[in-house]
Amino acid sequence: MIDCILVQMKKRIDYELELRTTKKQMEEAYLEKNRAFARLEQIYLEIEKKQIELMEINSGLVEISNTDKLTGIPNRRFFQEKLEEQIELYHKGETTFSLLIIDIDHFKKVNDTYGHQIGDIVLVKLATILKTQARSEDIAARLGGEEFVIILPHTDVDEAILLAQKVNQEVELAEWTETGSLTVSVGAATFTEKDTEASILKNADQALYASKENGRNRATHFSELP
Numbered sequence: 001m002i003d004c005i006l007v008q009m010k011k012r013i014d015y016e017l018e019l020r021t022t023k024k025q026m027e028e029a030y031l032e033k034n035r036a037f038a039r040l041e042q043i044y045l046e047i048e049k050k051q052i053e054l055m056e057i058n059s060g061l062v063e064i065s066n067t068d069k070l071t072g073i074p075n076r077r078f079f080q081e082k083l084e085e086q087i088e089l090y091h092k093g094e095t096t097f098s099l100l101i102i103d104i105d106h107f108k109k110v111n112d113t114y115g116h117q118i119g120d121i122v123l124v125k126l127a128t129i130l131k132t133q134a135r136s137e138d139i140a141a142r143l144g145g146e147e148f149v150i151i152l153p154h155t156d157v158d159e160a161i162l163l164a165q166k167v168n169q170e171v172e173l174a175e176w177t178e179t180g181s182l183t184v185s186v187g188a189a190t191f192t193e194k195d196t197e198a199s200i201l202k203n204a205d206q207a208l209y210a211s212k213e214n215g216r217n218r219a220t221h222f223s224e225l226p
Helices: 009-065 076-093 107-114 116-133 157-173 197-213
Strands: 097-104 139-144 147-153 184-190 219-221
Touching: 076 097, 076 139, 076 147, 076 197, 097 107, 097 116, 097 157, 097 197, 107 116, 116 139, 116 147, 116 157, 147 157, 157 184, 157 219, 184 197, 197 219
Parallel strands: 184 219
Antiparallel strands: 097 147, 097 184, 139 147
16 A cells, blocks of 8 residues: 655645745844844843942942041041940940040141141141041041041050050150151040940040140040049
């Protein structure tokens, strides 16, 4: 027995052409899909690059907003943020920290005698001394005018007194070619359970006032006040 299927040649040719057309369309669609994925990948890379650039710009803007324009060290705004962080850390784990306020002795006389340009040079040099002397975890900043501050993490009363005295010594022994000599007065305070942001600043400021009242070029800790 022989089975036969008869198909018109034209219909067969039409099927083959249709099959080839469909296959070609699939190949083109596949290529288009790959090109689309390549374009999407390129777009993604460009977006990622722009995001990195934006982050760098934002980081730069934050750094500028937190930096004192004259001296190049952190400013009052940055100091206040870090002080709040230290207080929060203290309440979480009772991590002791201290604070120094440094004020240039007779700075008005420096400006009046040598001019404000020399006064600015003195401020920049003092900022450099404080930044260089500070430990890696310390935060030195300029409060404004001739007043500077250093946050001393993990520092108790005795350590704060020693570090404050060291500030006096370093400043006095530095070469002040612009003015001949220069000294600072320092007020220190150590944070306690009953303290707040306002109270530790007030305590350090009172200690600073005592240093000035007792002859300047000295360091006083709030705990030493009567």
